[in-house]
Amino acid sequence: MKDLIEKYIRLVIKSGATDAKLIHPSSVVTAPWVRIKCQFGCPAYGQSYCCPPDTPDHHQTREMLDSYQRAILCHVEAPKIQGKKRQFKKYYTKLVDLEGLVFKDGYYKAFLFLSGPCRLCGECEKMNEKPCQHGYKARPSMESCGIDVFQTARNNGLSIDTLSKPDDTQNVYCLLMVD
Numbered sequence: 001m002k003d004l005i006e007k008y009i010r011l012v013i014k015s016g017a018t019d020a021k022l023i024h025p026s027s028v029v030t031a032p033w034v035r036i037k038c039q040f041g042c043p044a045y046g047q048s049y050c051c052p053p054d055t056p057d058h059h060q061t062r063e064m065l066d067s068y069q070r071a072i073l074c075h076v077e078a079p080k081i082q083g084k085k086r087q088f089k090k091y092y093t094k095l096v097d098l099e100g101l102v103f104k105d106g107y108y109k110a111f112l113f114l115s116g117p118c119r120l121c122g123e124c125e126k127m128n129e130k131p132c133q134h135g136y137k138a139r140p141s142m143e144s145c146g147i148d149v150f151q152t153a154r155n156n157g158l159s160i161d162t163l164s165k166p167d168d169t170q171n172v173y174c175l176l177m178v179d
């Protein structure tokens with residue numbers, strides 16, 4: 001199979017990423033504390049099919065990650081600007097489309113982890129006890145599956161810091177599993 005990784009990295013950047021990097025999934029860190037931080041401290045906990053406790057825990061995610069050889073870590077440096085939410089929605093949609101392209105190219109295990117709560121509906125249908133309305137496009141975030149995003153970025157030479165002021169620049173990460 002022809003290696004298309006370079007093309008995918010270019011497409012991630014074209015979708016709006018600051019940079020993207022081919023990484024080995026063993027550099028992606030999973031940890032038990034991540035879900036606890038979701039459960040106690042995030043107002044979105046339990047309110048979406050893409051958030052804990054509906055997402056895989058860190059053990060399941062580790063098993064999944066260890067069944068891959070290659071992934072692309074996608075990084076956006078996001079200063080506070082007007083329309084940022086809308087821009088991110090577009091970016092995530094493009095990444096989901098890219099996951100579809102990677103799959104069609106023959107990488108049948110392609111899977112995307114996004115960042116933050118699912119933004120596809122105003123209110124998740126979970127709250128109405130109905131099935132997900134966009135099952136083809138909804139993807140969980142890295143952190144909702146027990147991934148330590150900070151250490152994963154740092155392991156791969158990319159920057160991320162906690163934010164101390166509302167106008168601090170965010171560093172946002174998504175992970176495209178390829179193989």
Ligand code: SF4
Pocket residue numbers: 048049050118119120121123124125126131132133134135138
């Ligand atoms: S697409 Fe809508 S229904 Fe599905 S997980 Fe996202 S918010 Fe919930």
